[in-house]
Amino acid sequence: MGINRVFRKTIAGWINLKDILSPVLDKLKGLDASYAEIRTQENNNTFLTVRDGQVETVSSSIEKGAAIRVLARGAWGFSTTNSLAQSNLETAAKSALKMAKVAGQSVREPVKLAPVETVEDKARVEFEKDPRNVDISTKIKNLLNVDKSCFNFDKRIKSVTVNYADLATQQALATTEGTYIEQLKMFVWNYCWVTGKSKGAMASARDEIGAHGYELFTAEPPEKIAERVSRKVVQQLQAKTPKGGAFPAIIGTDIVGVLAHEALGHICEADLTLAGSALMGKLGQKIASEKVTIYDSALIPEGFGAIKYDDEGVLGQKSILIEDGTLVGLMHNRETAAKMNATPTGNARAQDFRYPPIIRMRNTCFEKGDYTFEELLEDVKYGYYLEAFRGGQANLDGTFTVGVQSAFEIVNGELGKPVRNIGISGNTLETLKQVDACGKDFDLEMGRCGKGQYMFESSGGPPLRVKSILVGGA
Amino acid sequence: MDYTELCEKVLRSAEKLGAKEVEALIVVRRAIGVEIERAEIKTCSDVMDSGLAVRTITNKKLGFAFTNILAQKEAEATVKRAVGASKASPKDENWKQLPEKHGYPTVRNTYDNKIAQFTSDEAVLLCQTMIKTAYDIDKRVLPAFGGAEVTISEGICLNNQGVKAEDKGTSLVCALGTMARSKTQVSPMCFEFKASRRYEPNPKWVATKAAGLAIDAINVGSAEAGRFPILLDQFALQSILTFTLVQSVRGDNVARGRSIFQNKVGKKVAGENLTIYDNGTLPGGLRSGKMDMEGVPRQKTPIIEEGILRGFLYNNYWARLEGKESTGNAGRGGGGLSLPPYGTIPNISPTNIQLKAGTFTEEELLEEAKNGYYVRNVQGAHQSNPETGEFSVALAPAWRIQQGKMTHAVKNVMIAGNVYDMLKQISALGKETRQVGTFIAPKVVISELNVITK
Numbered sequence: 001m002g003i004n005r006v007f008r009k010t011i012a013g014w015i016n017l018k019d020i021l022s023p024v025l026d027k028l029k030g031l032d033a034s035y036a037e038i039r040t041q042e043n044n045n046t047f048l049t050v051r052d053g054q055v056e057t058v059s060s061s062i063e064k065g066a067a068i069r070v071l072a073r074g075a076w077g078f079s080t081t082n083s084l085a086q087s088n089l090e091t092a093a094k095s096a097l098k099m100a101k102v103a104g105q106s107v108r109e110p111v112k113l114a115p116v117e118t119v120e121d122k123a124r125v126e127f128e129k130d131p132r133n134v135d136i137s138t139k140i141k142n143l144l145n146v147d148k149s150c151f152n153f154d155k156r157i158k159s160v161t162v163n164y165a166d167l168a169t170q171q172a173l174a175t176t177e178g179t180y181i182e183q184l185k186m187f188v189w190n191y192c193w194v195t196g197k198s199k200g201a202m203a204s205a206r207d208e209i210g211a212h213g214y215e216l217f218t219a220e221p222p223e224k225i226a227e228r229v230s231r232k233v234v235q236q237l238q239a240k241t242p243k244g245g246a247f248p249a250i251i252g253t254d255i256v257g258v259l260a261h262e263a264l265g266h267i268c269e270a271d272l273t274l275a276g277s278a279l280m281g282k283l284g285q286k287i288a289s290e291k292v293t294i295y296d297s298a299l300i301p302e303g304f305g306a307i308k309y310d311d312e313g314v315l316g317q318k319s320i321l322i323e324d325g326t327l328v329g330l331m332h333n334r335e336t337a338a339k340m341n342a343t344p345t346g347n348a349r350a351q352d353f354r355y356p357p358i359i360r361m362r363n364t365c366f367e368k369g370d371y372t373f374e375e376l377l378e379d380v381k382y383g384y385y386l387e388a389f390r391g392g393q394a395n396l397d398g399t400f401t402v403g404v405q406s407a408f409e410i411v412n413g414e415l416g417k418p419v420r421n422i423g424i425s426g427n428t429l430e431t432l433k434q435v436d437a438c439g440k441d442f443d444l445e446m447g448r449c450g451k452g453q454y455m456f457e458s459s460g461g462p463p464l465r466v467k468s469i470l471v472g473g474a
Numbered sequence: 475m476d477y478t479e480l481c482e483k484v485l486r487s488a489e490k491l492g493a494k495e496v497e498a499l500i501v502v503r504r505a506i507g508v509e510i511e512r513a514e515i516k517t518c519s520d521v522m523d524s525g526l527a528v529r530t531i532t533n534k535k536l537g538f539a540f541t542n543i544l545a546q547k548e549a550e551a552t553v554k555r556a557v558g559a560s561k562a563s564p565k566d567e568n569w570k571q572l573p574e575k576h577g578y579p580t581v582r583n584t585y586d587n588k589i590a591q592f593t594s595d596e597a598v599l600l601c602q603t604m605i606k607t608a609y610d611i612d613k614r615v616l617p618a619f620g621g622a623e624v625t626i627s628e629g630i631c632l633n634n635q636g637v638k639a640e641d642k643g644t645s646l647v648c649a650l651g652t653m654a655r656s657k658t659q660v661s662p663m664c665f666e667f668k669a670s671r672r673y674e675p676n677p678k679w680v681a682t683k684a685a686g687l688a689i690d691a692i693n694v695g696s697a698e699a700g701r702f703p704i705l706l707d708q709f710a711l712q713s714i715l716t717f718t719l720v721q722s723v724r725g726d727n728v729a730r731g732r733s734i735f736q737n738k739v740g741k742k743v744a745g746e747n748l749t750i751y752d753n754g755t756l757p758g759g760l761r762s763g764k765m766d767m768e769g770v771p772r773q774k775t776p777i778i779e780e781g782i783l784r785g786f787l788y789n790n791y792w793a794r795l796e797g798k799e800s801t802g803n804a805g806r807g808g809g810g811l812s813l814p815p816y817g818t819i820p821n822i823s824p825t826n827i828q829l830k831a832g833t834f835t836e837e838e839l840l841e842e843a844k845n846g847y848y849v850r851n852v853q854g855a856h857q858s859n860p861e862t863g864e865f866s867v868a869l870a871p872a873w874r875i876q877q878g879k880m881t882h883a884v885k886n887v888m889i890a891g892n893v894y895d896m897l898k899q900i901s902a903l904g905k906e907t908r909q910v911g912t913f914i915a916p917k918v919v920i921s922e923l924n925v926i927t928k
Binding site: 047051052054055056057058059060061062063064065075076077078079080081082083095096098099100102103105106107108109111136137140144158159163165189191195197201202203204241244245246271274275276277278351354356390391392393395396397398399400401402403420421422423425426427430448450453454468470471472473 | 508511512514515516517518519520521522523524525536537538539540541542543544548551552555558559560562563564566568594595598602616618619653655660661662663699730731732734809810811812813814817818819853854856857858859860861862864865866867868870885886888889890924926927928
C-alpha cells in the first residue's frame, strides 16, 4: 500500500502560517542556532463519558500552541507558548535558544542531525466522516446505546463505562532548513470497561477501538462493541485460576501486536537501544526464530500510527525491524540516525505542542505465516490460548510483560476452559526464539502507549505459537 | 491578566447565558528542567502551560469545556461551549450541587520561594553531579536517563455557590535511571529519585542509589519457584496497590459496585498491623495542598485502621450521591488520554496515602524474609484486576534472600497473588517510610506469595 492511499490532499482548511513562522526562524539562524523548528497546533477535541446509563461528561476543547526546539552548542533547548502571535513566538524562540546554550555548557558529544530532504507539503489523514460534522447528541446517543447493549447482553453485567474522544489537529511544522509541512490529523477513539458479578465472583473486561473518522461506528455498531466486551466478562466469571509456570501458548490476533510492541518494539527504538537496551550491538544478528518478521509502518492507512510525515518532517515509511529472525533495523529520529550512521525512519512524534518529539512506534506488526488456527492448536498438549490483552510493559533489559484479560486452556490440541486474568512475561532474546509457527489471519488493534508522553499507535499480526512463555498464576 | 478576575467574568457570562450553576478553574504550571540521556545533558526546557476549565449545570444537565488560552475572548467562547454541551446533555438525576463555601486549612511546606527563583543553570549543575557520581561509583554504570526539574503551579477555583479559593505550590525532582552491563548480563533499568516541595535536592544520594542498584542487578543467580516470603520495596508496593487497593477505595467505584469493599466499612479487611490514611494536608507532602481541584478543603481521611475498613475517598459529586461529605479528593486531568489538569471534570484521586510504619529495621526486615526475595520494583502492575485484586507481575529488579541476607539478583521471575489476601499477610513493616508516587510507606514483608520461574 503506497503513500497515495494513505493521504490525499485537499485545498480547504489550511492554516498557512509560513509567513509568520519563517521570520522567527530566520532570527534564530542569525543568533547561532544550528537548527530550529516550530511546530504549531490547533486542536479541536470532544470528550464524552457515559457510565451505567448516565452521561458523565460532555466536554469540548479548543487548544492552540507552539513548541519550539532549538539546537545550539550541540544540545537542545525547548520551550512552548500558547499564542501564535509573532511576538510571542519570538519570545519563546529566544527562551529555547537560551535553554540550548545552558544545556550545551558541558556537552562532550554534540548532537548532530542526519540530513533529510526539505519539503513543502500539505497532507491530511484519510477519513470518510469528519467527527466535527457529527452532532453532539448523535454521539451521546451512540454511547448510551453501547452502554445499554452491554447491560442487555447479560444480567450479570453490573457496571459499564464508555469513554469516547474525537481529536482533530491542524499542525504546521517549519524548520530553519526550509521545510514547511501542514498536516490534518484525526482520531476517533472508543474505550469501554465493563464489570460483571455472579455469586460473589467479579470480573471485568476492556475494549478499545479507533479510526480516523466517525465511520468507526459504521463498522462497529454499539451492539457489536457491547457483545464483544460483555462476552469476555461473562466468560471470565466462569473462569478458573491458571497454573503458574512456563507453558506453550498461542498468542491471539488481539494480543500479538502488544507482544510486538512490548517484547521488541521499545528496545528497537534507537534512543533506548543506545541507552543500553538488550539489543545494543545486535544489528545484523539472529535474535529470533526464522518464523519471525516484525515491522513498524506508517503506511497502514487505518492504523492509529498512520502518518505522512513525522514531527521532524521526515517522510513516514515501512521499517523492517526483524526479517526472518535477523535484527535488520531500528526506529530512528534524525539524532539517533546521525549517531548510528543510519537513515531517519520517520518515528519522531510528540503528544502535542507541550512536548518535544521523541522516537515512537507507529503501527508495529508481526508478519503473517501460513498456519490455520487449528494447525497452531494441533501440537499443543497442554498450554494456553491468550485471546485479549489488558496492557503491557517493557524494560530495557528485554523483560516484557503482557496482561491478558481473556484466555483459555489448550488440552491435547483443543481449546478447553477459560482461565482468569493471566499475566505473561519473558525476555525478548529468549521468547522470540520460541516462536515456532505463525497463523495466516491478521488483525490490527488501536492503542495508546506511554513513554513520558502519551501517543496513539496500533499494533497487530497473526496468531502465533510460542513454545514456552512464563505464565503468572497460582 | 488577573486570574481571579477572569474567573469572575466567566461566572457572570455563564449566568447570562442561563447557567444555574457555574464553576471556573484556572491552572497555571511552569516547569524548568534539564534532561539527561546517555550520560549527557541533552535538553533543557522551560515550559509554561495554563488553562481554563468551565463547568456549568442547568436543570441537572452538565456541560464542560476547556481552553489553554487565558484571554477574555477565548474564555467567553469556552463558556458558550460549556453551556452548549450542557444543553445537549441528558439530565443527571443524581446531580445535587457544586461545592459550597468552605474555610481552608493551612498546609505547611508546599511552596518555596527558592524553587520559584530556580534557574536552568542550577538544574544543569544538579544533573552534572548525578552523572559524575554515578560514573564514580562504577564505570560499568550508564546513567541512561534522568534529569532535574522544578515545577511552580497555581490553581484558582471559583463557583457561583460561594467557593473562591486559590493555592500555589512548588516541587523539585532529581531522578536517575541507570543500567549496568557485564560480559553476560544487562541490568534492568534501575531508578531512584528525590522529590520535595522545598529546595532540598540531593543529587549525590540519588545517583549513588541508582548506580548501586544497577551494579547489584548484574550479579545474577538462580531463582526457585514456589511459595516464599517477599520483601516489597516502596516502589513495588505502591505499584501493586495503586492499580488495585486505591481503585477499590474510590467512592465512585464503591457506589457503582466495582469495589470489593462495598458494604464492608467497619469490617476487618486487613491484618491488625495495617493502618492507612489519605492525608492531603501533610506538611511537605508531594500531593498536599489546601484545596482539591473543585475548591473543597483537603483533609486527612482514615481508610483502614488496625485492619478495619473505615471509609472511602470522595469528591463533591459522589459524596453527595452517597449522602456523605466530600473528602477533598477531587483530582483532574490525566485519564487514558493524559489530559492537562484543566482538561477534565473532577475525578477521585488520592493525595498522600500514608501507610503507618512498623518497628522493623532493614536488617530485621531481611531476617523476616529469611529465605525469600527482595523486590525493588515490578513490571506489569497496571495490568492487575482492580475488582478482584488478582495480579501477576514480573520482578525488575529483584534479589534472592537467603538466611536473611541478599545474595544475588534474579531474572525472569514473576510473582502472582491477590492483593486483598496480601493485606492480611503482612508479617512485618519497616520503621522508615518514604514517599513514592501517592504512597508514603515503609518496606513490608508479605509472609508468602507465589513465585513463578522458568
